[in-house]
Amino acid sequence: MPPRKLTQRSRIREGRPFPLGATWDGLGVNFSLYSANATQVELCLFDERNRETERIVLPEYTDEIWHGYLPDARPGQRYGYRVHGPYAPDAGHRFNPNKLLLDPYAKQIVGQLKWAPQLFGYTLGHKDKDLSFDRRDSAAFMPRSAVIDPAFTWGQDRRPHVPWQHTVIYEAHVRGLSMRHPAVPEEERGTFSALRNDALVEHIKGLGVTSVELLPVHAYVDDSQLLDRGLRNYWGYNTIGFFAPQARYMATRTVAEFKQMVARLHNAGLEVILDVVYNHTAEGNELGPTLSFKGIDNASYYRLADDRRYYINDTGTGNTFDLTNAGALRMVLDSLRYWVLEMHVDGFRFDLATILGRERYGFDPSGSFLDAVRQDPVLSQTKLIAEPWDVGPGGYQVGGFPPGWAEWNDHFRDNVRAFWRGDAGQLAELATRLTGSADLFRHKGRRPHASVNFITAHDGFTLNDLVTYDNKHNEANGEDNHDGSDNNISANYGVEGPTDDVAIIGTRRQQMRNLLATLLLSQGTPMLLAGDEFGHSQGGNNNAYCQDNETTWIDWEAAQLAPAADQARFVRRLLSLRRRYPLLHRSRFFDGEYDEALGFRDVTWLAPHGEEMTPEQWQDANAHALMMRLDGRAPASGLRQVAANVTLLMLLNADPVNSVEFQLPAMHDEHWRVLIDTARHGGRAVPGGSPWTAPPRSLALLAVERDRIASSAKVAPDGGMLPH
Structure with missing residues (x-):
């Protein structure tokens, strides 16, 4: 049946096409949505009990942007969109007004996604698959976009502006870092509020790191197949809202909580870097749900194959964001500027960043997105870090990004691991890695800091597991241990897993010290995985993306005991030496x-x-x-x-x-x-x-x-x- 009719009560005015999203101006709210191919856009309003109260047709369409102004709307108003247009998958269009859609520019998303057949634009189980058309309303299963008041008193907040050659990155997860910390109140554990806790901040600062890099905090979706297995998306690489903080990480349920966290870390002299995922969204391929972009303007937001029913999948996740489209590119740039200007973050690490530089003909260091960022007066002054690979053609681009970018250097990771394991033929390359990987980064005026050196990261073994396991042990993920990399360059030194053998334990501890010393005394920008300073173990799981539990949460009580505390002191000693001797962090x-x-x-x-x-x-x-x-x-x-x-x-x-x-x-x-x-x-x-x-x-x-x-x-x- 067609969408039910609701009586329009609110006054609607023409409004403005910019800024995009829902903008409170103190008198009312301007609503603005980009869609180049829609024929009509309805703004849907909801009360606090999530009941739909009105549907209002946006009255104006300017330069591919639908807009209207509601003088009666206020912060806290919950809303979504229903977008009309052709449902023609073979032509790349998947409009279905029966599906409630999140605003791509929503600054806050409230409620949880509840997986149900109604979320899909087509009828699940139909013989024509995604060519069929589902007429059921999805609103009961969707979260809502919410209008916010952006006002916040930043007081004396100042960005640390740590020079690149002095930067030491600490890669951490909001929940993993705080869920088991005894000094953090239980109601704040796993949230942005926890990262304001004095004990936690003092530990991070005391290590000698300069910059906290947080795994994705943008609003993301728990995959249905994970929920079916009693798991959920822990890492967060499944974004659906690029302006909204993940609701799970907000103890106060207000966006201001994130700002308070940033202000506290800045006060300690620590930068905040966000791991961001602009390469794909949570909507998957042609068989995925219709949650936002797919129903707003599928043909504009996603890269489609020659047969436009299907998606180009350079991410391995089902879809790929199309940054050659002006509307999609604008959304990503607006999102980045929002997090810098409004949320005061200091930089970004871009997941599968090769995609961001891929034009129709392939990767181009002067592609649309990379050039746009390079000339942007705001973004060009932040820390920009690329994960320089994806699964698409020509996807491996280590050293290929333009000036102004740093890159994860997996050559450093693999060579240092192999060297200390005792593999043959590693010595010559090691000299290059110790001195900043000039073979990869010495061009166009790039400096040693362009090499982000790491031994471990969230993806793969922890440092402890690197010297404890020959093989991955991902059985808890429910994929028969088929997931995760088999190329770990690890060793167990005699026994697979934990042991009481004193000699083996001694070897493992010494190898961890060797790896840490090599990382923190090398030229380039070192990145330390949170928990490695203590020897945190994930039980051999090298793909803990779905383990939101004690597998990944740092055990802070155990961290206070020897040998964990001794290893943390060793890390502090290494970083004190790195600061003391400029020879260890040269700018050239x-x-x-x-x-x-x-x-x-x-x-x-x-x-x-x-x-x-x-x-x-x-x-x-x-x-x-x-x-x-x-x-x-x-x-x-x-x-x-x-x-x-x-x-x-x-x-x-x-x-x-x-x-x-x-x-x-x-x-x-x-x-x-x-x-x-x-x-x-x-x-x-x-x-x-x-x-x-x-x-x-x-x-x-x-x-x-x-x-x-x-x-x-x-x-x-x-x-x-x-x-x-």
Whole structure:
């Protein structure tokens, strides 16, 4: 049957096409919706009990935008749209006014999606599948868009503006970080309010990281197949509202809660970076539900195949957002600017970012979206991080993004994992990864910080599991352990999973220290996965996207005990050294050129016997040991960067069995001070020119400082921090 008729009571005026969305101006609300192919748009109003009270035809259509102004509407008003037009899937159109639709620009979404056949534009089970037309009303199963009052007193809020070369990213999940924290009130756990908690903020700040990167917080949908298995979408890569915070993360049910969180983190000097998913939506392919974009203007928002009934699926999730369309591109840019200008976030990590740069002919670093962001006076000044791959043709683009972007560097991840596991032939590449991956990023004026280095991330093993499991263990996901990557470059060192064997436990802890030290002492932008500072385990699950439970939630009580607390202290020590020595976070790539006046190179690669590495040694597949000397007195890219007359020496021995004797460089009768030693822990001074025995699987960082660096905090002999 056709949609039921409701009497229109509210006054409706012409209104304005911009800004898009529902905008409260203090007197009323302007409603504006983009749809290039619709024939009519109805605004549907709901009361607080979610009963539909009115349907109002938007009276004006300007430049492909439908709009109207309601002087009687106020913040808190719940609403949705019913959009009329052709239902012609073969032509790419899927209009169905029987389906209530979320506003793409909704600043808040209230209520939960309830999976039901009525959500689909076609009749489930029909012999013609999506070519059929479903006439049932979906409103009873849909959440609602809500009008907000954006007013908020930011007070003295100031963005930290952390320079890229000083940036250290902490990747975290709102719920995973706070659900088991004893200092967080139970009613606030798993919400933005929890991230304002002093104890939690002080831990993050105390580690020495500078920027908190939150997994998706945009409003998203729980997949029906997960709910059927008693699970739900934990990571949040299933967005349906790109302006609205996820309701599950709001203890107060108000958008202001997110702003309060940002203000608290800023007050602690921490940046807020959001993981965002503009490559696809929760509506899936032609057999997916009609929730918003599909019913508003399917042919404009999505990339369609030559047979326009079907979707291009470069994301592996069923659909792909079409950023070659002006309306879709505008929505994404408006969303990004909203989160920067109104919500005060400091940057974004873009999921499957290759899609954002893909034109009809393929990936283009000067594509519509990438060029638009680069010239935007707001967005170009934020931190922009790409996950530089997708599953489409030519989808792997590490190093291929334009200036102004940083990128996840999986070359770093894979090489460092393989090196410390003891794999053959890793040494030459390791030198490139330690020094910022110039082979990938040194072009067009890009700097080492463009390489976002990581060992682990939300997707894959945690650090603990990387050294505890040979294989993934994803049985709890309900997919017969077929999901998740099989290429983990991991090792269990004798037993699969937890063990009481003291030797195996010792090896695993030392390997975690080696991996952490390599990550946090390398050139580039390090990213630390929340929980890795404690050795958090997910029980071998390397695809915990649906585990919103103790599998993924950090156990803060266990984190206070040894050895977890010892590992956290080790992370703090590493980051204190990274801050102390500019040589460890240079703003320019090393040149490796010899300076005749000083008699040094900025970086020198030494074999264990103390002589410079030869081409034959670099090519030795069985070589596992190396010394890297960084000298603060050498020039960098023609500009002298004096680092308080400091020379640093990193010694790496990844041989799983044999100790290696290194001959330390002689430094004019000066002593090398031991800053880090992953095998022995204790610090000491060692004469230049003397031998150093590095046990199997160990890393050490040594320093000669001729002029002490002025600092309010001194580094203790063991690399820890002494009181002021």
